[in-house]
Amino acid sequence: MIGQRQGDTEVREGAAWSCLVEHAPDGLAVIDEDGRFVQVNEAGAALCESPAGELIGTRAPFELVHGFSADRLGLFDDGPDEQVCTWVAPSGNRHEFAYRTRSVPGHRTVVAFRDVSAERRRRRRVVAMARTAAKLASEGSITDILDALAREVLGADMLAAVQIMTLDESRESLQIMGTAGFPPRNDFFALIMACRDRGATLHMMDAIERGRPVVVPDRGALIQTDPAWEPLREHLGTPEWDWFASVPLLIRGRVTGVMNAFFAPGQVVGRRTLEFLEAMADQAAVAVDYAALVRSERELARREERRRLARDLHDSVVQQVFSIAMQAKSMSVLGAQADTVPGEGVRRIADEVGTLARTALTDLRAMVHELRPPLFAELGLEEAVRAFVDSTANRTGLRFDLDFGLGLAHVAAETSEDVYRIVTEAVHNVVKHAEADSVTLRTEIRDHTLAVTVTDDGRGIPGEHTADTASGGGYGLTSMRQRAEHWGGTLWIGPRTGGGTSVRAVIPLPLTVPAASGGRTVHGSAGQVKGLPLGNALDR
Numbered sequence: 001m002i003g004q005r006q007g008d009t010e011v012r013e014g015a016a017w018s019c020l021v022e023h024a025p026d027g028l029a030v031i032d033e034d035g036r037f038v039q040v041n042e043a044g045a046a047l048c049e050s051p052a053g054e055l056i057g058t059r060a061p062f063e064l065v066h067g068f069s070a071d072r073l074g075l076f077d078d079g080p081d082e083q084v085c086t087w088v089a090p091s092g093n094r095h096e097f098a099y100r101t102r103s104v105p106g107h108r109t110v111v112a113f114r115d116v117s118a119e120r121r122r123r124r125r126v127v128a129m130a131r132t133a134a135k136l137a138s139e140g141s142i143t144d145i146l147d148a149l150a151r152e153v154l155g156a157d158m159l160a161a162v163q164i165m166t167l168d169e170s171r172e173s174l175q176i177m178g179t180a181g182f183p184p185r186n187d188f189f190a191l192i193m194a195c196r197d198r199g200a201t202l203h204m205m206d207a208i209e210r211g212r213p214v215v216v217p218d219r220g221a222l223i224q225t226d227p228a229w230e231p232l233r234e235h236l237g238t239p240e241w242d243w244f245a246s247v248p249l250l251i252r253g254r255v256t257g258v259m260n261a262f263f264a265p266g267q268v269v270g271r272r273t274l275e276f277l278e279a280m281a282d283q284a285a286v287a288v289d290y291a292a293l294v295r296s297e298r299e300l301a302r303r304e305e306r307r308r309l310a311r312d313l314h315d316s317v318v319q320q321v322f323s324i325a326m327q328a329k330s331m332s333v334l335g336a337q338a339d340t341v342p343g344e345g346v347r348r349i350a351d352e353v354g355t356l357a358r359t360a361l362t363d364l365r366a367m368v369h370e371l372r373p374p375l376f377a378e379l380g381l382e383e384a385v386r387a388f389v390d391s392t393a394n395r396t397g398l399r400f401d402l403d404f405g406l407g408l409a410h411v412a413a414e415t416s417e418d419v420y421r422i423v424t425e426a427v428h429n430v431v432k433h434a435e436a437d438s439v440t441l442r443t444e445i446r447d448h449t450l451a452v453t454v455t456d457d458g459r460g461i462p463g464e465h466t467a468d469t470a471s472g473g474g475y476g477l478t479s480m481r482q483r484a485e486h487w488g489g490t491l492w493i494g495p496r497t498g499g500g501t502s503v504r505a506v507i508p509l510p511l512t513v514p515a516a517s518g519g520r521t522v523h524g525s526a527g528q529v530k531g532l533p534l535g536n537a538l539d540r
Helices: 002-022 040-046 117-137 142-156 186-196 206-208 219-225 225-238 271-336 339-369 381-396 413-434 475-486
Strands: 027-032 038-039 085-090 094-104 106-115 161-167 174-180 214-216 246-251 253-262 398-403 438-447 449-456 491-494 501-508 508-512 521-525
Touching: 027 040, 027 142, 038 040, 040 094, 040 106, 094 117, 117 142, 117 271, 142 161, 142 174, 142 271, 174 508, 186 475, 206 214, 206 246, 246 271, 246 413, 253 271, 271 339, 381 398, 381 413, 381 438, 413 438, 413 449, 413 475, 413 501, 475 491, 475 501
Parallel strands: 174 521, 398 438
Antiparallel strands: 027 038, 027 106, 085 094, 094 106, 161 174, 161 253, 214 246, 246 253, 438 449, 449 501, 491 501, 508 521
């Protein structure tokens, strides 16, 4: 009788324990030595978004502890010893589980786990905003800052890709200034134009036009089945993504760009997610605004300094050298009137003085020309380069062979100035270092890309320099590299076949893309920043 009562008690206690396990608020599971589910309670099945019966025998996401006692680690104590894993549910939703393990007889492990996705996402968002704020306060180019910001957004919300596009000062063209996630694709813009011709549109233009975020559910899957996106289907499938959100960058109520977020499968854009993207877009807008202000101030100071130097050179040095030349001419005339040998000596000295003075005058005039800000909006890139080449040829005796392709008149003034400075620096290097007799300058616009090549027949340069390695070649090469990279371009410097040196800059130019609302045109930059794709912000 006593034994029967003990047995009944054990049954009741076992039932109570089973009921407790089954209805525990956290997930509880038993895992075999191969890492597969043996048992899982109701809460655990709900966390995994699968019936318990379907989970049995499938591989669990937990990393099991072998070779020592998990109890010694305090895994079942409240503390910082939880491990974290990722579980992808059959629905595609991604969950982050915090879990603790305990070994039990029979080579099995009991796992207690809970969903910490929202908690960890909030933590990553706070860290991302703090890191970005610190980056804004540190030194670095705007592309470095926005690249870092894109990476922070990418890691904070389990996204597939992020890109930050900015409008230029004319507000007529877009360029990618920060990106993370998508692989490089050199022919991306040729393909996007093909998609547009097939009827594809860009919903991110709605965010720019309206000044409000745009969210498109299940966009990645639709692109994979939409015939209009066939040219870019394979590229847009790596990495895999689903929902799409586009958030405008606002500065004092004015749209200056857009942040595009491509969400990993299973991620849904809710209110808190959108608030985070808007907060990061605000930080991107602050960085863009600050960079624009700094650039404007530096450009104004640079132009004022050029004007001052040009005025001072003209009013003082040029006039003095001109007087020297006149005095030398007088000496030559006086010497011609003398019949003695000293008179011949006077003429020779006067000729030498005159030659030196004329050379100095030519040099100073060339400096005045270069210091004067080129009016690209009025002259155009071709005429500005021709004026510089004529001045250099008169000053140095170099022969120039010029070949200007079509379309230079349509290059924006800001881009033209940087291209002009690349050309002038390349020619200056020829004059100073190459010991050349002739220079060939070629420009070509093809597939919305401007290519500029400067070659000489001088003594050549050892090795070659790309946009990355040029940073170690002195201020001139660094300046050319930075000017090319500012527009998402590349710079290459190396030996020329047959002797001499070749400098080649390739710079993307704006593309005209019709806005989704029609009527207005919006431009997209056809190029790359630091080797990354400049334009995967696609949505229809």
